[in-house]
Amino acid sequence: MSASLNAVRRSIFPADGDTWETIAAREFPNDDPATMAGQLQSWNMHVFMRPGAAAGSPREGNPILPSDVIFLEPPLAG
């Protein structure tokens, strides 16, 4: 049991104003940002499933909060 707890998924805290695309461009500079944005969404269902900010608000449509943990790799295999 202790061995499995040593494996930690790479993650970040978002920068101010971060979107899926800005995180993808910064963390995966050698890959297509649009493709990696889709990957990030699939790796972060806890954020992706959240409703985006209301229309007309500063973060309109963006579900990412500054306090979120954003994983940079898929869920670990069991």
Place this chain on the structure above:
Amino acid sequence: MQEAVIDTVRVAAAHEGVAELVVTLKHSNGGTSEVALDQLAADALLQACQASSPEQLAGHSWSKVREAMAVSWNRFSNN
């Protein structure tokens, strides 16, 4: 890195017993995650995958799941 694909699907009871489709995605490293789709999203996914039953969804990509979810989320959009 290859995007996730649908591994398995199952029907589950959501709020007030309304059926939802729980999709298990398998990622390139073997890890899995689950996402629940309401009826509108489930129907959109079946249509996008040209599937007549949930069992035929296996192997389809995460991008189709995401697009199906957008159909449900945008149902109240005025656009």
